[in-house]
Amino acid sequence: MPHPPPELEPLGSYRRFHDSEMIARARRFYEQIRGxxxxxxxxxxxxxxxxxxQAILAAGSAPSGANLQPWHFAIVRxxxxxxxIRVAAEHxxxxxYAHRAPPEWLAALAPLGTDERKPFLEIAPALVVIFARAYEVNAEGKPVKNYYVAxxxxxxxxxxxxxxxxxxxxxxxxxxSPMAFLNDILGRPKHERPYLILVVGYPASEARVPKITKKNFTEIASLH
Ligand SMILES: Cc1cc2nc3c(=O)[nH]c(=O)nc-3n(C[C@H](O)[C@H](O)[C@H](O)COP(=O)(O)O)c2cc1C
Incomplete structure (x- = not known):
């Protein structure tokens, strides 16, 4: 059976700006995000x-393969x-750090000064545990594949x-690594794979960050 034609609507949300305004907006966004x-x-x-x-609604507005929106955000307060979560993650x-990480991985992590202690998992007021839904389960209990999940x-x-x-x-x-304990602690189903934990809050007043640099334009882009 052929599929019915898709329903279309006007692109109501689009706003066109003058070139100078677009450049200013792009610069402002870069200034903000590079911080x-x-x-x-x-x-x-x-x-x-x-x-x-609001931030999760923003995340949920993202593009996704076939608009299948294969994500779940568990808010933990x-x-x-x-x-x-801290106890399981530190385990x-x-x-x-002691056995599984190959030396090259430990070398890559060295400039960041990270180790097995994860006090922020308890100190920060909120964690968002992001799950990737590899497939959905239909009314008959059968798996229905999602596309481009990662x-x-x-x-x-x-x-x-x-x-x-x-x-x-x-x-x-x-x-x-690994993160399967998050399914058990949060009671999430098997078809959801823990993707990452986003720790969210205000920085401590004395917070310090590794001194690192970002690649410049010519290092990350090519013109064709
Ligand atoms: C997929 C991914 C996984 C990460 N995992 C960890 C982690 O487990 N622990 C950690 O302290 N930082 C982690 N980071 C943070 C990176 O170390 C950090 O983004 C990088 O050093 C650049 O620093 P910046 O985010 O301040 O620009 C992760 C970042 C990404 C994108």
Missing amino acids: RRTVRDFSPEPFPEEILE DPEIKHQ EEREF ESVGIATGFLIASLHAAGLATLTHTP
């Missing part, structure tokens, strides 16, 4: 809940659940980080 840094020292001070809701990270969830996560930064909060992208 984002991964923070590892958080303040326990709570922040308004609505910021996280409960101190007991944060504690469980995995102790193994990682790409889609990565883009949505980028929107989430950018939104939280624009609102004035700091984030840490944390990927304990």
Whole structure:
């Protein structure tokens, strides 16, 4: 059976600007986003809940393969659940730093000064645990495949980080390895794969960050 034609609507949200305004807007965005840094020292001070809701709505507006939106965002504020996540993450990270990580990986991490201690998982007021939904389960309990899951969830996560930064909060992208314990602690189904933990809050007043640089335009782009 042929598929019915798609329903289309006008592109109502598009606004066209003059060239000079576009350049100014692109510069402003770069100025704002280049100030984002991964923070590892958080303040326990709570922040308004609505910021996280708006940021997750921003993430959920991201493009995704066939618009299947293969993501789930678990917001964790409960101190007991944060504690469980810290204990499980530190268990995995102790193994990682002591045994699992190959020397080259440890060398790449050395400039960041990271180790198996993850106090921020308890100190920060909120964690967003992002899950990638490899497939959906239909009414008959059969798996229905999602497409370009990793790409889609990565883009949505980028929107989430950018939104939280624009609102004035700091984030840490944390990927304990492996992360299956997050399904158990948060009661998420098997077809959701933990993607990463985003730690969210205000930076501690004495927060310091590694002195690193970003590649310049010619190092990351080519003109054809
Ligand atoms: C996919 C991904 C995983 C990361 N995992 C960790 C992590 O487990 N622990 C950590 O301290 N930082 C982690 N980071 C943060 C990076 O170390 C950080 O983004 C990088 O050093 C650049 O610093 P910046 O974010 O301040 O620009 C991760 C970043 C990404 C994108």
